[in-house]
Amino acid sequence: MHPEDIMRRLEILRVEHRDLDAAIMALVESGGRDHLQLARLKKRKLRLRDEIAILEDALIPDIIA
Template sequence: MNASPELSFEDMLRIRLEVLRREHRDLDDAIAALEAGGRGDQLTLRRLKKQKLCLKDQIVKIEDQLIPDIIA
């Protein structure tokens, strides 16, 4: 029962991945609300969508690190 209190690198990646996914969902909800309400100006919507794409890129990068390549 001498478990290390420190997280492994993979555990840290999984936590980061979950945080990024949550932020991505939140941005998606915010964009949808702005578009539905007609309150958002185009610049704000464009910035939010760009930020959402950035998050998606980070998510894919971490997923690639966590999922090993399978050579067929």
Template sequence: MGKSDEELQTQLELLKIEHRDLDQAIAALIEAGSPDQLRTARLKKRKLQLRDRIILLENQLIPDIIA
């Protein structure tokens, strides 16, 4: 059985918060001139994974109008 829209919406909000937090963390590392390129790359990769999950959840919540 799939998750309810309410559960999906809650999960979506949590992912968006984590995505925004990662965005701020990446910006802070870059601004600080951090030489840790590996850490920055890992954060960017995680951010892309979150974005993909956010898109999937939004697609589940929003009915396909062009069916």
């Protein structure tokens, strides 16, 4: 994957991560009783965070010590 492709993917994932954060906050603030939906959103958010971290690491060149 080229660095430009990684940067585009990172931006998409970051937007989705922010959107999920907003959706989770809205669900909590509305007093939503749907704990399963809340758990699914949080799990998806964690997966996105992990994927973002992996892609960010891919942008950093390996340094030979």
